[in-house]
Amino acid sequence: MALVEARGLTKVFRRPQKDPGLRGALKHLVQRRFKDFRAVDGIDLSIEAGEAVAYVGPNGAGKSTTIKLLTGILVPTKGTVAVDGHQPHVERIVNARNIGVLFGQRTQLWWDLPVRESLALLRDMYSLSPTFYKQRLERLDDVLGLGELMPVLARKLSLGQRMRADLAAALLHQPKIVYLDEPTIGLDISVKDRVRQFLRELRADGTTLMLTTHDLGDIEDVCERIVIIDEGRKIFDGPLKEMKDQFARVRRMHLQLASSVPLAQVAAVLPETEVAQGDGPHSVTITFDRFTHTAGQIVSAVLQVTEVGELHLDEPAIEDVVRKVYAGELLRESV
Amino acid sequence: MRVYFRILGAHLRSTLEYEADFAIMVVAGLLFQLLNLVFLSAIFAQVPHINGWTYAECVLVAGMYGIIAGLSPLFFEGMWSISWRINKGELDYPLIRPAPVAAQVIGSRIGLHGVGDLIVGGSMAGWAVTQVSVSWTPLTVAIGLLLFVSAAAIHLSFVTIFNLASFWIPGPHPFLAITMHNIEDMVRYPLTIYGQGLRLAFTVLVPFAFVTFFPLVWLLGKPFAWAGLLTPVVALWSVWLARFTFRRGLLRYESSGH
Numbered sequence: 062m063a064l065v066e067a068r069g070l071t072k073v074f075r076r077p078q079k080d081p082g083l084r085g086a087l088k089h090l091v092q093r094r095f096k097d098f099r100a101v102d103g104i105d106l107s108i109e110a111g112e113a114v115a116y117v118g119p120n121g122a123g124k125s126t127t128i129k130l131l132t133g134i135l136v137p138t139k140g141t142v143a144v145d146g147h148q149p150h151v152e153r154i155v156n157a158r159n160i161g162v163l164f165g166q167r168t169q170l171w172w173d174l175p176v177r178e179s180l181a182l183l184r185d186m187y188s189l190s191p192t193f194y195k196q197r198l199e200r201l202d203d204v205l206g207l208g209e210l211m212p213v214l215a216r217k218l219s220l221g222q223r224m225r226a227d228l229a230a231a232l233l234h235q236p237k238i239v240y241l242d243e244p245t246i247g248l249d250i251s252v253k254d255r256v257r258q259f260l261r262e263l264r265a266d267g268t269t270l271m272l273t274t275h276d277l278g279d280i281e282d283v284c285e286r287i288v289i290i291d292e293g294r295k296i297f298d299g300p301l302k303e304m305k306d307q308f309a310r311v312r313r314m315h316l317q318l319a320s321s322v323p324l325a326q327v328a329a330v331l332p333e334t335e336v337a338q339g340d341g342p343h344s345v346t347i348t349f350d351r352f353t354h355t356a357g358q359i360v361s362a363v364l365q366v367t368e369v370g371e372l373h374l375d376e377p378a379i380e381d382v383v384r385k386v387y388a389g390e391l392l393r394e395s396v
Numbered sequence: 397m398r399v400y401f402r403i404l405g406a407h408l409r410s411t412l413e414y415e416a417d418f419a420i421m422v423v424a425g426l427l428f429q430l431l432n433l434v435f436l437s438a439i440f441a442q443v444p445h446i447n448g449w450t451y452a453e454c455v456l457v458a459g460m461y462g463i464i465a466g467l468s469p470l471f472f473e474g475m476w477s478i479s480w481r482i483n484k485g486e487l488d489y490p491l492i493r494p495a496p497v498a499a500q501v502i503g504s505r506i507g508l509h510g511v512g513d514l515i516v517g518g519s520m521a522g523w524a525v526t527q528v529s530v531s532w533t534p535l536t537v538a539i540g541l542l543l544f545v546s547a548a549a550i551h552l553s554f555v556t557i558f559n560l561a562s563f564w565i566p567g568p569h570p571f572l573a574i575t576m577h578n579i580e581d582m583v584r585y586p587l588t589i590y591g592q593g594l595r596l597a598f599t600v601l602v603p604f605a606f607v608t609f610f611p612l613v614w615l616l617g618k619p620f621a622w623a624g625l626l627t628p629v630v631a632l633w634s635v636w637l638a639r640f641t642f643r644r645g646l647l648r649y650e651s652s653g654h
Contacts, residue, residue: 074650129651134491136647150647157494169489171403171504173410185402186495 062146063107064238064269065131069140072101072126100126102293103140110237113260113270115284115301117383123293124273125164128240131271132162145237158187161236165243168223169230170215176226177211180233187234194233201229204259221252228259239263241272245279257282277383289383308382312351313375314359318343319368330362343370399495403503404471411506418508425469425512429462432584433520447588452527453616454586455520460608461584462517464548469507470514472552477505479562479570485652498556498642530615543611543624546631551580551607553634556642563645576602583608606630 078094079085101123108114118124129135131142133149133156142149149156163169170179184194202208205225210218218226224244231239244260245253253276260283264270274280280287280301287304289297297304321343328336335348347359356374363369412418436458440451449457478501481487490500530536558573565572587595587609598605606627614624 125653129488132492134488134651135649153491154494157492160492162489162492164488167485167488171406174406178406178410182399182402182406183493186399186493 062143064110064145065106065108065271066143067104067106067127067131067140068142070101070104070106070127070130070137070142071099071139072123072130072135073138074098074100099293101130104290104293104295106288106295106298108238108269108271110269111264111267112286113264113284114272115280115287116271116273116290117275117280117287118273118290122291124290125242126293127290128162128242128271128273132160132240133157158234159237161231161234161239163227163231163239163241163244165224165241165246168215168227170218170223170226172216173214175212175214176207176218179215179226180211180230183230183233189234197233197235198229201232204262205229205255220247221249224248224252224256228256232263236268238269238271241270241274243274244272245274245276253278304382308385310350310352311381312349312356314347314349314356315339315371315373315375316345316347316360316363316369317341317371318345318363319370322367326366327363330365331359334359397499400499400503403500404506407504407506411508421507421509422512422515425466425509425514426516427512428509429513429516429520432458432462433516447586448618449586449588450528452524453612456524456528456616457586457608457612458584459517459519459521459524460544460547460612462513462520464517464551464607466510466513466517467548468510468552468555470510472502472555473507473510474502474504475552475556475559476570476573477501478559479573480568482562482649483566483568483652487646487649488651491646491649497646528616530617536615539625540611540615543614543627546627547607547611549631550603550627550634553631553638554580554602554604556638557634560638560641560645563648580604580607586612603630603634 074097075095076098077089078096079089104123104127106127116124116127126135130137131144131149133142133151133153136150144156145159147156147159149160170176171182174182180198189197198207205228207225207229210222210226213222215223215226228244231241241260245256248256257279260270260272260279264283270283272279272283285300287297287299287301288295289304297308299307316339324336324338324345327345327347328334331347331349331354333350333353337346337348338344339346347363349359360369360372433455436451436454439446440454445451446454477486481501487497487501490497493500554576555573558576559570561572562570582590582594583598583604587598587605590598595605598609610620610624611627612624613619614621614627
């Protein structure tokens with residue numbers, strides 16, 4: 062069985078329906094109306110041990126809610142979750158020892174205590190032995206540079222320092238699976254790189270990762286599998302490469318032609334594609350659907366017109382795909 | 397328990413960093429209790445006793461409440477944070493740690509004004525105990541302690557229950573708990589001074605009468621002394637109810653955002 066198994070996972074929030082203003086608020090007191098809101102709607106998900114899964118979707122798609130359901134913070138309205146065979150919200154404490162959680166927007170450090178104290182409190186909660194704790198801190202210090210942060214009060218940390226300390230807090234007990242909800246949010250590029258480097262090392266140690274992010278760099282650097290959700294439903298689940306193949310149909314080829322040829326002449330031999338002037342004087346950019354044309358076909362068609370010097374094919378960018386999802390295009394296509 | 401004391405200890409140390417705060421809070425606690433004593437003394441300057449309760453007996457009631465009300469900020473202050481925690485989604489992290497959520501929440505604050513309450517409440521009760529006519533035997537002391545612990549448990553359970561109402565009544569402030577806390581202040585005085593309706597409500601509906609009145613009725617051998625011996629039973633019920641409410645509340649927890 063997979064490490065994480067979710068079946069038909071659904072969370073419905075009941076939201077009060079109020080008219081705007083004080084008048085609306087008063088009316089609601091007398092006549093209560095509610096509307097159901099499905100934040101997560103029948104999601105099936107299984108994650109094998111050692112996998113790194115990117116969980117992606119626009120704001121409000123239900124990413125954080127899913128994480129909260131998988132970690133046992135929220136009780137599912139419908140459906141089941143099992144993490145290492147335990148139901149998170151029922152066997153909360155057993156499950157807590159297996160998981161590490163980071164909410165990038167919030168800290169779990171005690172606000173008025175030095176980082177060292179927070180980590181020591183966590184050591185006690187997880188009942189870690191002194192030797193294990195020491196080893197773990199040394200390991201985390203290597204990759205996160207904790208040493209300088211230890212005596213600092215949590216409220217005095219910069220965002221980057223806080224994230225490093227929070228990562229240490231989430232990973233102190235060496236959890237089997239780590240859920241990271243936007244672990245690089247608001248960080249500058251160098252700290253981001255450091256965090257990603259750390260996540261790659263975690264993977265190398267065999268830790269299972271699930272991360273939600275809007276930062277596509279996080280995904281390409283760390284994950285092989287991507288799950289896309291929108292409006293609480295899963296719309297893609299598979300290897301990153303497959304996602305590109307499936308959704309990134311449009312490709313772009315840049316050609317450096319031997320001689321100056323009118324664009325119309327090139328376009329004439331390539332129906333159903335888009336031919337545009339490239340950057341240089343003799344260059345053209347051809348945009349084509351890879352389901353109707355292969356790159357080879359494009360090149361041989363152009364060769365009928367003129368010699369080709371250089372050519373360069375743009376790899377489908379994950380950005381393009383995700384942007385389409387965010388714009389709501391894929392949802393309509395796939396349903 | 398261990399986790400609770402570790403968290404509380406860490407917060408005690410951090411709170412003590414702010415020495416001025418500490419002094420102000422202790423003095424505030426002292427003043428509040430002293431003011432209450434002045435009020436009580438002013439009444440007894442006019443009348444020898446109220447409904448059969450002498451000055452010393454009334455001081456004992458107020459002193460006992462002072463001690464219990466002082467223990468609450470010292471050891472239970474974190475419970476008052478639950479409504480903003482629910483409102484802001486700040487129970488997320490406690491829920492993913494392998495320790496009881498209640499222990500983590502309760503330990504997360506320490507109210508040092510409790511020290512002032514304890515000092516004055518303790519002094520009042522200490523003085524009053526030497527003045528009232530009780531035939532002290534080891535058994536009286538043992539039962540007296542049991543009733544005191546039970547009374548404190550009832551108080552803390554209801555602080556918990558009313559704060560937990562925030563799971564059902566959203567909003568960042570524990571209005572119900574604050575209101576009920578103010579109402580509970582009535583147990584500073586012997587219950588007999590209130591009308592029958594209030595007395596009944598305080599006994600059956602919300603058993604605040606068992607926080608000071610009934611245990612002392614037993615100790616002082618007043619009418620209905622036997623009722624004081626029910627205090628441990630009421631305490632068990634209160635603790636059970638608080639735990640039950642906490643469980644049900646956590647099932648309703650919605651965190652913040654989605």
